[in-house]
Amino acid sequence: MFNRLTRCFALTFSLALMGCGAYQTPVMQVATEPPVIEAAEDAASEEQPTMPPTATPLPPTATPTPEPTLTPTPPPTATPAPTATPVLSPIDRLVAMRDAEKGAALFVTFQETAGSGYSCSNCHLADSEKTNLGPGLLNIKDRALTRVEGQTAAEYIYESIVDPMAYLVEDFDPELMPRNWSEIYSDLEIFDIVAYLLTLEGESDIDDPEPAASDAEAASDREQG
Ligand code: HEC
Known part of the structure; x- marks a missing residue:
């Protein structure tokens, strides 16, 4: 009795949806969207640092700094002097x-x-x-x-x-x-x-x-x- 009623209700409901032309799209959205969102959320929660993606692109622009290699050259000429002073061999x-x-x-x-x-x-x-x-x-x-x-x-x-x-x-x-x-x-x-x-x-x-x-x-x- 109840089965027949539900089946009857389901049939009329789906017919009504088909009539609106919206029968296929709501089913697709309900079935496919939730798992995609869950997977995305899981992936996001597993990766603790949310910053990396924004931090990685920066280094490439910061690395090209070859100038510092030119400055350390003058000091070495001053260091040899102390090596001549040791009193105790x-x-x-x-x-x-x-x-x-x-x-x-x-x-x-x-x-x-x-x-x-x-x-x-x-x-x-x-x-x-x-x-x-x-x-x-x-x-x-x-x-x-x-x-x-x-x-x-x-x-x-x-x-x-x-x-x-x-x-x-x-x-x-x-x-x-x-x-x-x-x-x-x-x-x-x-x-x-x-x-x-x-x-x-x-x-x-x-x-x-x-x-x-x-x-x-x-x-x-x-x-x-
Ligand atoms: C058979 C003799 C002989 C014995 C034993 C000997 N020497 Fe000499 N030693 C010499 C002579 C000779 C010289 C100088 C010629 C030379 O430079 O080798 C000399 C030079 C030296 C010098 C340099 C001195 C200076 O005025 O520049 C020292 C230091 C010295 N000996 C220490 C020793 C010690 C320590 C021993 C023991 C472990 C020893 N010798 C054993 C003969 C000896």
Whole structure:
């Protein structure tokens, strides 16, 4: 009974719509539009930042700015100067941290593998500038600065020990000082020795540094005879 009424109502309603010529369009709009709007709304709600679309087109216009690359050029010419001023080299800093007392002990330690068997003290006096086969090492800290241009005292003394041939003190036998100290002592031990040698300060006991030549000859004569 009710079914027949509704069907009858539906039929008359649709006939009336067809009569108006609006039957097809309302159905299409009702069926298609809602999902489109929902999808658009979902997409909009998922993308949290609503600004990006408006922000992206701006960068392309902002990027072309090549001028800044021209301004940084003048400063570089001013920077090289500070690199010449550093007072402490890596070796200076390492030596400053070492133990001069330990170095003093190593200085007098006999090493049978050093040349034909020596201690530093066999050839170097610590309390005098006078020659004893090798140059006296009193005040070596000051003399070291006069040896190789650009080297600090610690750098020169360190090099004198590990590579005696790098700089030869005039009028001394270049073959005399053993060249294998870096095999006998570790770098840290050699830094201890350098730290010790830097402490050797006192009143000079030679009038003229030059007579070292005759002293050296006399010393090697003594050694041979
Ligand atoms: C067999 C002798 C001999 C022994 C051992 C020896 N030296 Fe020398 N050393 C010399 C002679 C000779 C010179 C000078 C010639 C030269 O520059 O190599 C010299 C140069 C040096 C100089 C440079 C001195 C200067 O006035 O510029 C230093 C520093 C030095 N020795 C430290 C040492 C130390 C530290 C040891 C031990 C680890 C040592 N030497 C062991 C003979 C010796």
